[in-house]
Amino acid sequence: xxxxxxxxxxxTYLQIIQRRWLCAxxxxxxxxxxxxxxxxxxxxxxxxxxxxxxxxxxPLSSITGLGTEIGRLESVAQTQSNPLTxxxxxxxxxxxVQKTIDKLNLKDNNGNTLNYNNFISQLTxxxxxxxxxxxxxxxxxxxxxxxxVVNTLMDAYLEHNISSHRTEAxxxxxxxxxxxxxxxxxxxxxxxxxxxxxxxxxxxxxxxxATRALExxxxxxxxxxxxxxxxxxxxxQSQDIRKQLNMNSQQAITMTSxxxxxxxxxxxxxxxxxxxxxxxxxxIFLSNHPEIINLESKQQALKNLLKNRVxxxxxxxKPQLNKILQIGALQQQLTAELVRLESTHKGLISQxxxxxxxxxxxxxRLNILPRLDQQHRQLERKVQASQSTYSLLLQKFxxxxxxxxQNVGNAxxxxxxxxxxxxxxxxxxxxxxxxxxxAVLAGLTSxxxxxxxxxxxxxxDEAKELLELTLLGVIPNVNKSPKPTSAKEDLDLSIPKILxxxxxxxxxxEAYRMLRANLKFxxxxxxxxxxxxxxxxxxxxxxxxAANLAVAMAQxxxxxxxxxxxxxxxxxxxxxxxxxxxxxxxxxxxxxxIKMAIKKVMDNLDVLTSGVVPxxxxxxxxxxxxxxxxxxxxxxxxxxxxxxxxxxxxxxAATLGQMADGVLLVVRPGVxxxxxxxxAKELLExSGQNVLGQVVNGVIPKNEPYSYYYFTEDDDSxxxxxxxxxxxxxKS
Numbered sequence: 001x002x003x004x005x006x007x008x009x010x011x012t013y014l015q016i017i018q019r020r021w022l023c024a025x026x027x028x029x030x031x032x033x034x035x036x037x038x039x040x041x042x043x044x045x046x047x048x049x050x051x052x053x054x055x056x057x058x059p060l061s062s063i064t065g066l067g068t069e070i071g072r073l074e075s076v077a078q079t080q081s082n083p084l085t086x087x088x089x090x091x092x093x094x095x096x097v098q099k100t101i102d103k104l105n106l107k108d109n110n111g112n113t114l115n116y117n118n119f120i121s122q123l124t125x126x127x128x129x130x131x132x133x134x135x136x137x138x139x140x141x142x143x144x145x146x147x148x149v150v151n152t153l154m155d156a157y158l159e160h161n162i163s164s165h166r167t168e169a170x171x172x173x174x175x176x177x178x179x180x181x182x183x184x185x186x187x188x189x190x191x192x193x194x195x196x197x198x199x200x201x202x203x204x205x206x207x208x209x210a211t212r213a214l215e216x217x218x219x220x221x222x223x224x225x226x227x228x229x230x231x232x233x234x235x236x237q238s239q240d241i242r243k244q245l246n247m248n249s250q251q252a253i254t255m256t257s258x259x260x261x262x263x264x265x266x267x268x269x270x271x272x273x274x275x276x277x278x279x280x281x282x283x284i285f286l287s288n289h290p291e292i293i294n295l296e297s298k299q300q301a302l303k304n305l306l307k308n309r310v311x312x313x314x315x316x317x318k319p320q321l322n323k324i325l326q327i328g329a330l331q332q333q334l335t336a337e338l339v340r341l342e343s344t345h346k347g348l349i350s351q352x353x354x355x356x357x358x359x360x361x362x363x364x365r366l367n368i369l370p371r372l373d374q375q376h377r378q379l380e381r382k383v384q385a386s387q388s389t390y391s392l393l394l395q396k397f398x399x400x401x402x403x404x405x406q407n408v409g410n411a412x413x414x415x416x417x418x419x420x421x422x423x424x425x426x427x428x429x430x431x432x433x434x435x436x437x438x439a440v441l442a443g444l445t446s447x448x449x450x451x452x453x454x455x456x457x458x459x460x461d462e463a464k465e466l467l468e469l470t471l472l473g474v475i476p477n478v479n480k481s482p483k484p485t486s487a488k489e490d491l492d493l494s495i496p497k498i499l500x501x502x503x504x505x506x507x508x509x510e511a512y513r514m515l516r517a518n519l520k521f522x523x524x525x526x527x528x529x530x531x532x533x534x535x536x537x538x539x540x541x542x543x544x545x546a547a548n549l550a551v552a553m554a555q556x557x558x559x560x561x562x563x564x565x566x567x568x569x570x571x572x573x574x575x576x577x578x579x580x581x582x583x584x585x586x587x588x589x590x591x592x593x594i595k596m597a598i599k600k601v602m603d604n605l606d607v608l609t610s611g612v613v614p615x616x617x618x619x620x621x622x623x624x625x626x627x628x629x630x631x632x633x634x635x636x637x638x639x640x641x642x643x644x645x646x647x648x649x650x651x652x653a654a655t656l657g658q659m660a661d662g663v664l665l666v667v668r669p670g671v672x673x674x675x676x677x678x679x680a681k682e683l684l685e686x687s688g689q690n691v692l693g694q695v696v697n698g699v700i701p702k703n704e705p706y707s708y709y710y711f712t713e714d715d716d717s718x719x720x721x722x723x724x725x726x727x728x729x730x731k732s
Contacts, residue, residue: 023446027442027446028439028440028442029439031438031439031442045139045140045141045423045424046139046140046141046142046143046146046420046422046423046424047124047137047138047139047146047420047424048137048138048140048143048146048147048149048150048417048418048419048420049135049136049137049150049415049417050135050136050137050150050151050154050413050415050416050417051128051133051134051135051136051413051414051415052133052134052136052154052157052158052411052412052413052414053132053133053411053412053413053414054083054084054087054132054133054134054410054411055132055410055411055412082127084127084132084134085127087134087411088125088126088127088134090157090160090161091125091134091136091153091157092120092123092125094116095160096153096156096157096160097116097119097120097123097153098116099156100119100149100152100153100156101113101114101116101119103152103156104145104148104149104152106119106145106149122138122139122140123136123137123138123153124136124137124138124139125137133414136150136153136154136417137150138150138153138417139424143419143420143421144419146417146419146420147417147418147419147420148417149417150416150417151416151417154413154416154417155413157411158409158411158412158413161409161410161411162409165409165410169400170400172396172400173397173400173401176393176396176397176400177397179393180390180393180394180397183386183389183390183393184390186386186389186390187383187386187387187390189386190379190382190383190385190386191383193379193382194376194379194380194382194383197375197376197379198376201372203372203376206369206372206373206376207373209365209369210366210369210373213362213365213366213369214366216362217359217362217363217366220355220358220359220362221359223355224352224355224356224359227348227351227352227355228352230348231345231348231349231352234341234344234345234348235345237337237341238338238341238342238345241334241337241338241341242338244334267302267305267306267309268306270302271299271302271303271306274295274298274299274302275299277295278292278295278296278299281295457667457669457670457672457673457674457677458669458670458703459669459703459704460474460669460696460699460704461704462669463667463669463677463694463696464694466674466677466678467665467667467677467678467681467694468681469665469681469691469693469694470522470692470693470694471693471694471696472515472518472519472522472664472692472693472694472695473511473512473514473515473518473695473696474511474695474696474699475508475511475512475515475541475545475695475696475697475698475699476507476508476511476698476699476701477698477699477700478499478508497544497547497575497576498547498548498551498575498576499512499548500512500513500548500551500552500555501551501602508548509548509552512545512548512549512551512552513552515545515549515552515695516549516552516553516556518693519531519692522692522693526661528639528661528662528692529634529637529638529639529640529661530630530633530634530640530642530659530660530661531640531641531642531660531661531662531663531664531692532565532642532644532653532656532657532660532662532663532664533545533546533549533641533642533643533644533663533664533666534644534645534646534647534653534657534663534664534665534666535646535647535665535666535667535668535672535680536646536647536648536665536667536672536676536677536679536680537646537647537648537671537672537676538569538646538648538649539668539671540646540666540667540668540671540672540697540698541666541668541697541698542643542644542646542666542697543564543566543571543572543575543643544575544697545664545666545695545697546562546572546641546642546643547562547572547575547576547643549641550562550605550607550639550641551602551605553605553639553641554602554603554604554605555604557604558604558638558639559604559636559637559638559639560604560605560606560637560638560639560640560641561598561605561606561607561608561633561636561637561639561640561641562605562606562607562608562641562643563584563607563608563633563640563641563642563643564583564584564607564608564609564610564643565584565610565621565642565643565644565645565652565656566610566643566644566645566652567584567585567610567611567613567614567617567620567621567645567652568613568617568645568649568650568652569645570583570609570610570613571643572607572609572610572643573609573610576599576601576607578599578601578607578609579609580609580610580611580612581611581612582596582597582609582611583597583608583609583610583611583612584597584608584609584610584611585610585611585612585613585614585617585620586611586612587608587611587625587629588620588621588623588625588626588629589614589620589625590625594629594632597609597611606637617645617650617652618650618651618652618655621652621655621656622655626659627659630659630660640660642656642660644656644657647679647680647683647684648676648679648680654683654684654687654689657684657687657689657690658687658688658689660690661690662689662690662691662692663684663689663690663691663692664692664693664694664695665680665681665684665691665693665694665695666694666695666697667694667695667696667697668696668697668698669696669698669699669700669703670698670700670703671698
């Protein structure tokens with residue numbers, strides 16, 4: 001498949017060259033002469049050569065280790081470019097070249113100072129493969145001058161190389177001198193920030209502090225646990241004593257205070273004695289006896305006095321005296337123990353709060369230690385970076401001073417140019433070859449430009465590729481030229497009127513019969529009765545195609561009607577040599593009858609001419625009367641062919657196409673261009689026409705890449721070949 005496509009492309013190019021060869025020769029010959037003539041007057045030239053060696057750094061810097069970065073031979077481009085390319089451009093630069101021109105006082109052929117462009121045109125600088133050596137060459141008619149130019153140019157470059165390196169060192173030293181005070185100030189500021197940070201946050205050694213804080217937090221946690229255990233033990237003992245005494249801690253304290261008061265206990269004993277005496281007297285005396293009353297008065301006075309004493313001891317608390325004043329020794333011990341336990345409990349609670357608070361303080365410090373450590377490390381890095389920068393500047397300052405005093409570059413001359421003894425061999429043959437190539441290129445370019453400007457369709461393949469319509473027929477041209485011999489002569493009239501009838505064995509007749517067969521193949525499922533024949537532009541031969549197709553249809557004994565629907569420029573009456581006083585326009589407006597308008601021209605073939613040309617053909621064709629006539633024609637004839645106007649003339653063909661079974665588009669190479677053909681295709685598609693295919697008319701054999709499209713009158717085998725070709729095309 002690829003080989004076939006390549007063959008098609010080659011054939012197409014050969015056809016283009018065949019069409020444009022005369023113009024190509026007319027341009028190629030002058031170009032060849034113009035390019036070759038100057039070489040015949042060219043004088044002999046000599047070429048001198050010299051060589052430069054390059055090193056990555058200058059040798060002195062490599063030995064001392066100082067200033068190695070200055071003048072380093074390397075590329076700064078992102079791509080992997082060759083540093084020697086940069087050096088080549090420096091050698092070719094204007095300052096180096098101008099210095100050479102001035103020193104040697106070089107002149108051109110007119111005696112003027114040699115300019116830069118003329119100098120560069122004779123200069124060649126190239127890199128020797130797999131080396132760090134550049135070869136400098138210069139061409140001149142005088143061999144001595146050629147050698148002097150090369151040596152002077154290399155000396156000028158070496159001076160420029162050393163000078164540029166020294167300039168780099170001076171610029172570096174000046175820059176470092178400017179930056180050193182700033183770097184020193186940055187170091188001091190960084191050190192001051194670090195010292196303030198340590199003083200503000202009491203930082204000595206954060207790692208050791210973090211370790212010690214964790215140990216203390218662990219110890220405090222152990223102490224808190226012990227304290228909680230002691231508190232739990234004291235609470236248990238206190239609860240047990242409260243149950244035994246059936247009193248709370250406050251009551252126990254009150255009872256202990258009263259039991260330890262001697263005045264209260266003495267008065268309590270006196271009250272008990274009086275109660276004994278009173279009980280003894282009541283057995284003897286009555287209640288109103290003076291002794292009993294006296295004893296009761298003493299008893300009440302002692303109770304009041306006891307009550308006052310208790311209030312003095314207890315303050316505002318008013319306990320029940322009968323429950324707490326009379327206690328035994330065991331109760332006193334228990335109450336004293338309860339008081340001690342309560343005091344111990346309070347002490348333990350206070351101790352626990354202190355331990356928790358202390359632990360929280362350590363935890364808080366431990367939590368901020370990572371942030372302090374981060375800030376501390378940032379400040380230390382800042383100090384280290386500033387100190388490193390300052391130290392580097394001091395080092396580079398010393399290196400730049402040493403490098404500034406060095407007088408060595410990274411390039412050296414390894415071979416001076418010698419005076420050449422032989423001239424450069426003549427390049428006449430090369431000039432002829434290059435001139436020939438240039439001439440061929442100019443000729444091909446002219447062909448391409450002419451083809452690009454020429455928008456006309458030239459071959460059958462171009463018509464097929466552009467329109468993408470089924471190829472139903474190829475009608476050969478019977479004239480030598482597809483163009484009319486005069487401006488007034490119609491292309492349709494330049495072809496014999498009805499070749500299918502007059503020359504039935506001609507190639508054109510066979511082509512129309514193949515068109516008829518292809519239409520028959522297309523209507524295998526649905527019979528085509530009414531077709532419209534049109535073209536993109538006038539003079540493509542649509543009327544001749546319609547007439548000959550009608551004859552071909554009639555020859556197979558089918559009743560055919562040929563209608564001249566071109567109401568703009570009718571031509572069927574001239575082809576058939578009949579009168580046009582009554583025709584289609586007269587039928588539409590009702591001025592005549594069908595039998596009067598239709599004329600029989602041969603067996604099975606009737607012709608309906610256009611009639612009188614109306615002022616508005618489109619309105620007549622797009623009328624109900626025209627639609628009714630088309631139905632009548634289709635009912636009375638087996639095949640109806642309508643010769644419609646070209647699509648760029650008006651909408652008549654589109655209107656008639658709506659009343660027909662299909663539209664047949666005639667395309668003539670050399671007459672229609674791609675713009676008009678594309679417009680015609682879009683118009684048919686947008687108007688919803690049933691486009692049957694295309695007929696390529698007036699094909700010139702020599703313009704076609706495939707000779708099997710054509711055949712002679714007596715070559716039946718070729719006729720059969722092309723017939724089989726189109727039948728296979730339709731079926732595919």
